[in-house]
Amino acid sequence: MTSPSLRLRYAALSDVGRVRKDNQDSGYAGEHLLVIADGVGGAARGDIASSTAVQILRRLDDTPSDDLLEALAGAIHRAHDRIAELVEEDPELEGTSTTVTVALFDGNRIGVGHVGDSRGYLLRDGELSQLTKDHTFVQSLIDEGRITEEEARTHPHRNLILRAVDGVHETDPDLFLLELAPGDRILLCSDGASGVLDNARLADILGTGTVDYAVVELVRASLDAGSTDNITCVVADVVDAAAAAADAETAAAATTGPMLVGAAADQPRRAGASSKSFFRGHRSGDTGEMEPVPGTGEPVDPEELRYAPRAPRRFTWLRWVVGLLVLLGLLSFGSMAAYGWTQKQYYVAVSDSKVAIFRGIQADLPGLTLSRLHSTSRVTLESLPEYRAEQVRDGISADDLDDARRIVANINELARVCPTPSPSPSPSPSAEPTGKGDREPTRRPSGGASDEPTASPTDRSTAGASQAPEPSPSASPSPTLAPPDCVEATP
Structure with missing residues (x-):
């Protein structure tokens, strides 16, 4: 590892803000380590998650190993495991989580680990650049070009984060290295500051005064801008190690030692002398632990809804089974009701x-x-x-x-009705012929007429009738339709 040529001069400050009743932010600043953790969970005690993460990460504040990123990833994972243990011990903590933004310094560069929406900034030569990228819903909208950075500040879901250290989901921190130079100023802050101060205002504050002045002014400016969240800032100057050894202010900072603020502090901030010194004598007055504004009218703390992918850890399989049984019961009842309806049709x-x-x-x-x-x-x-x-x-x-x-x-x-066949007519009897012997001849009166008998008119007609042919019976009509082309008539 290259011999250290740089040192950090740092300050940290956390404020509960003017609305919230407790501080769920935690911060740490030391010779080799800067940390911001913003607890999420509301009633699920986000302060426990943030303070737990800081207590685990602060163990890195020692001469770092050659692999800064491996050290950061391991520490964040250990914080994840410790939060899981706490939830296992106390089910009321289920749903707690925290953001983590940490910078590990080896004397020449920093390794950065980041999960959530706390932010890291670098001020170099008067230019401010954002080092981290928010893991939030609105950031995904910005990346897709659907909204602008300015619109994201007032978006109704601007506080909805998509990744956090929660003890449930596997940690997936962003990890990267950054080479430093003398004169650089580093800022780590919670969204209580970055959510209300734009880059121009941040650059203006960071470009003026000492690190102590910067943290105080950042908190004051955030409160004046209307921040309703906890506010935590860690500021560090990168100075030349050789020059810093002879600098009285740097020596004084070194004697102060590491700074632990917010929920991770052992005592309330107002009892700490170093915290008070940041505000006393400042032109804007003391903005220490202010009482929350009463009557906010919010029945549910929005902080409880902040972390989107939060999921229950305990008895997940049982909930799935119960849900599946309920669904099957509803489907069965619905099927039976539907079948019963069909049988009435x-x-x-x-x-x-x-x-x-x-x-x-x-x-x-x-x-x-x-x-x-x-x-x-x-x-x-x-x-x-x-x-x-x-x-x-x-x-x-x-x-x-x-x-x-x-x-x-x-x-x-x-329907067509089949026709009924007509009955066949009976043949009529023929006339019985009369024989000649039965007829008496009629004699003509004498007068020379022939003596041959002459048939009377009656005899002739009878004779003609006897010679006529006998009549034959007429044929009956046959039906043209039959089943199934027709329906037989009912009797």
Whole structure:
């Protein structure tokens, strides 16, 4: 490892703010380490999560190893595991989590680890640059080009974070290295400051005065800008190690030792002499632990809803099983109710080429028949007009059983009735012939007429009739329709 050529001159300050009743931020500043942790969870005690993370991470404040990023990743993971243990011991802490932004200094560069929406900034040669990227919903909108940075500050979901150290989800911190130079100024802050102060205002404050002045002014400016959150800032100057050894202010800072602020502090901030010294004599007055504004009218602390992917850790499988059973019960009840309704429905359709009444609905599901035959009429499809037969093939819905019977009766009236064959006529008897012996000859009066008998008119007609052919019976008409093209008439 290259021999250290730089040193840090640092200050840290945390304020509960003017609205919240407790401080869920934690901060730390030391010779090799700067940390900001913003607790999330509201009633789930985000202060415990943030202070736990800082207490784990502060162990890195020693001569760092060659691999800064590996050290940071391991410490963040240990903080994750410790929070999981606390939740396991006390289920009321379920849902707690914290952001983490940490800078580990090796004398020439810093390794940065970041999870959540606390931020890290670098002021170099008067230019301010943001080192970290927020893991928030609004940042995803910015990345997609849907909103601007300015719009994100007033977005209704601007506090919704997507990643945090929660003891449940695997930690996935952003990790990177940054080479430092004398004159650089580093700022780590919670969103209580970065959410209300834009880059221009941050650069203006950081570009003036000492690190002590900077942290005090950042807190005061955030309060004046209307911040409703806890505010925590850690500021560090990068100075030349050789020059710093002879600098009285740097020596004084070194005797102060590490600074632990916010929820991670062993005692309330107002009892600490170093915290008071940041405000006393400052032109803006003391902005120490102010009383929260009463009557905010918020029945639920929005901090409880801040961390989006928060999920229950305990008995997750049991909740899934209960939910699945409830869902299956609802589906079963709904299916039974639906099937019961179908069995109260009727329709008219075809069964074996005859008009029939069915109970149920004209649809089937795989493995389930939703209708059954109720009764069959004597009317065949072939006996109906084509338009009516087509309607029956498609199915005719009925309101109830009586309505279905009326439909069948109407269809019956349209059916063709088979014709009744006419009876064959009986043959008429022929006239009986009369013999000649039965006729008496009529003699003409004497006068020279012939003596041959002459038949009387009656005899001639009778004779003609006897010679006429006998009449034959006429053929009966044959029917042109027969079932199933027609319906036989009922007797």
